[in-house]
Amino acid sequence: MKIDKNQLLRFTTAGSVDDGKSTLIGRLLYDSKSIFEDQLESVENTSRKKGQEGVDLALFTDGLKDEREQGITIDVAYRYFTTPKRKFIIADTPGHIQYTRNMVTGASTANAAVILIDARHGVTEQTKRHSFIASLLQIPHIIVCINKMDLVDFQEEVYEDIITQFEEFSSKLLLTDIRFIPISALLGDNVVNRSANMEWYKGSPLLYELENIHISSDINKVDARFAVQTVLRPQNEEFKDYRGYVGRIASGIYRIGDEIAALPSGFTSKIKSIHLADKEINEAFAPMSVAMTLEDDIDISRGDMLVKTNNQPETIQEFDVMLCWLNNEAAKPRAKYTLMHTTNEQRAIIKEVTYKIDINTYNRITEDTNLTMNDIARIKIRTSKPIMLDAYRENRNTGSLILIDEQTKETVAAGMIV
CATH class of the missing domain: 3.40.50.300 (P-loop containing nucleotide triphosphate hydrolases)
Known part of the structure; x- marks a missing residue:
């Protein structure tokens, strides 16, 4: 080879x-x-x-x-x-x-x-x-x-x-x-x-x-996922009607004319144009950073996701995560955290610790659900608004997240969606 x-x-x-x-x-x-x-x-x-x-x-x-x-x-x-x-x-x-x-x-x-x-x-x-x-x-x-x-x-x-x-x-x-x-x-x-x-x-x-050793790409080429980072509205007479959605493609391929859904609203449209820097292109794929325009004027903001209408992630508020607790301080029961997922930032709580993993035996521990530093556990998270998720095994970019303490701003945990 x-x-x-x-x-x-x-x-x-x-x-x-x-x-x-x-x-x-x-x-x-x-x-x-x-x-x-x-x-x-x-x-x-x-x-x-x-x-x-x-x-x-x-x-x-x-x-x-x-x-x-x-x-x-x-x-x-x-x-x-x-x-x-x-x-x-x-x-x-x-x-x-x-x-x-x-x-x-x-x-x-x-x-x-x-x-x-x-x-x-x-x-x-x-x-x-x-x-x-x-x-x-x-x-x-x-x-x-x-x-x-x-x-x-x-x-x-x-x-x-x-x-x-x-x-x-x-x-x-x-x-x-x-x-x-x-x-x-x-x-x-x-x-x-x-x-x-x-x-x-x-x-x-x-x-x-x-x-x-063979290096296989960990980018999912099938499921099109584009998390909007910002909305571009130039204050320029020449581009006064331009409304571009800017971000990095997490996975998949986008082409002009593709039918897309804007999540979490669910409104649909078609891709009108794709720009890479100052150049217009016909298609874009992960991990390119691009600006897209749509044929219809839809209310879209940072944290929303543009996906293919026939291939959509789950849009939910409660889900299971395999979590590694990173912080010196133990997790606080029902405490509020900031959840970061792609460009989406939400308030979230750890609703339940289902079990922890005993690293020596790989057995599940259900009697002790107190999360301390280096613990690996399966937990249930609830967010304040719906977010768009794929399982980590299918898409690393849209299947991972971090939790941030709202008071200290420290990253307290990293998780993989199951």
Whole structure:
């Protein structure tokens, strides 16, 4: 299969504390020669000051001085690198359990997830947590790297045992493509180059997998969804009758003459024109940002959605969501939140917590419905006005939402509509 050299792969890294994520990313950057000379010199100097003989690979990903001094990586660090075959964006998420919310952030746009497992410890709670989130977000490719194989004498039996552990619990998840690679990020085995210490492994090193993995578009090409961001009414004599609806196409294709419905009102019309910047075009598709005009004068405002008359989303006020609670403060019963969905902003309440997920067993917890940080739960939301929804599995853009605390303005939760 021919790979487009301009194709961009977004992947996230995840694992428990000290599984070696920063070292792995540093190794990828270092061995693929994706480090700028001044950055390499800075890291070499810092490594020497720390009394290390070689280069501390983890320093390539610890961008903040405070993080280095504390010896931990926090938040989500985005790294960019390019090889002759492909461009990459890495979302490096922290391994501490209190930062599970960061994995949700980093993985939300990922094409693939690299999950690290320490060969000495095998599958842990964090492995299960990160795998569940990858499944929930429907990341199409999972690469499980069994790291620190050098500390278990590169034994094939250890590698095979961890594969068995992972497959045992992941069989309950919706993971379609799982690949396993034994590596030593510190020594470079099977990261960019094949390992001479594990000749029993017949697969490819990590970089080869990343360069050749198939990237499928996560844009729904069937269901036309255009969320109106603003209404354009130029104060210009030449365009005094112009009324354009501006926004970004979330999914599908729009053509001049298409019959459309404006939701939530339900009024119908036909597309009169489509403009991309100052150019008129005959058709537009996701993720283009365009201005459309209609043949009829309909009352449409920000947050409304233009869809095909024969293919409409649900327009409802009460619906179920799989939610990850991101805030330090627990959810307040019946508290009002601001719900953000496409360009639609609504007041909403959590009407009911149906169940929470036990990350260790994947069992449903119904007796404890108190939402605290990092909890993943199925909830029922009610909004003040109808909104236009698709299930997340069918349309990522119109199937996701966030909740914002009305007092603090903090984002408290991210959800996927079920």
